[in-house]
Amino acid sequence: MDLKFPLLTADDIEVKVKKVSEKGATVLLYKTARVDMNILDQIVGPLNWKCFYHDVKGNLYCEISIYDSDKQEWVSKEDCGIESREDGEGNQRKGEASDAFKRAGFKWGIGRELYTAPFTFIHCATKxxxxxxxxxxxxxxxxxxxxxIGYDDSGRINVLSICDDKGKMVYELGQKEPQEPEPEYIDEIKQTVILKELHRTGWDAKGMLTYLAEKFPKTPPDAIGHITEKQFTFIVKALEKKPDKT
Incomplete structure (x- = not known):
């Protein structure tokens, strides 16, 4: 049996506030038991896995078993859960069962990449x-x-972005720097305007381009067709101040 579970997607992962401070909150990434169930159904088939709960010295354990068709036997891995806090409705034992199931899923390798999550602090309103x-x-x-969310070749988290319920980004890791937009060069009509002004003033194109390069060192134009809209506005004003050639 050669099992390979897929890495968790953004939709598979939940965010939980762990600690709140004056400037924001530390959060944790986690998966729900439902995610494990869906992945098990997808990868091994709903009829080829099962779970079993048992108590060991007051601790609830969950055992997830997957059928190995090569050996024709069930292979099991288990772990215990942590009882959730009292919620007033008696669901803390249910939370312990869910936690045990998720931890058993980790033993199988489902969502183990969450252990590589970075320290995640988000800036949000607190009191x-x-x-x-x-x-x-x-x-x-x-x-x-x-x-x-993204992963490197070893399955470690190297890209992560988190937003609030209004869609505002509150945390980013490993995002690529935004690329500078391609410059918008002037069209042929505006090129003609410049050529007419050069002819009127007697200023040669090479001298004008050198002048623009001095004024715009980050985006120096190497031809009239590579003059940007901003440079066009600037150079036209400069040309208008020049007298006609004698």
Whole structure:
């Protein structure tokens, strides 16, 4: 049996606030048990995996078994979960079961790349708690989502962007620097305008281009057809001040 689980996509990953400070919050990336189930269904088939829960000294363990058709036997991996906090509705045991399932999924390699996530601090609105020492989210209902994620050849996270529920980017890692847009050069009509002005003033094209290169050292034009709109406006004003050639 040669299993290779796909790397998690942005839609597979959830964002959870771990710690809140004066200037923002530290967040963690995690997967839900539903993600593991979907990946298992996709890769091995819904009839070729199963799970089993059992208690060991008060700790709930989940065992995920996958059928190895080569050996014609079930192969199992397991891990225990952590009981979630009391929510008033008695769901903490359910949270422990879900956590155990996800941890067993990690044992199989599902989502293990999340362990390579960088320290992730987002700038967001917070407020001081009544104790005067700690902080909480200004909006307790604020949610954050992974917009994009990328991996290097070793499966380690090297690109990550997170936005809030309004679509505002709050964290970016490894994004490419925005490329400078291609310059928009003047059209033939404006080139003709410059040529007529050069003829009127007697200024040669080479001298004009040298002058523009001095004024625009980052984008010096090497031909009239490579003059930008900004340079055109500048040079036309300069030409208009020149007298007619004698």
């Amino acid at each position: 001081q708690k009544s104790d005067g020492r700690s902080y909480e989210m200004a909006n307790p209902f604020a949610r954050f989502n992974v917009k994009s």
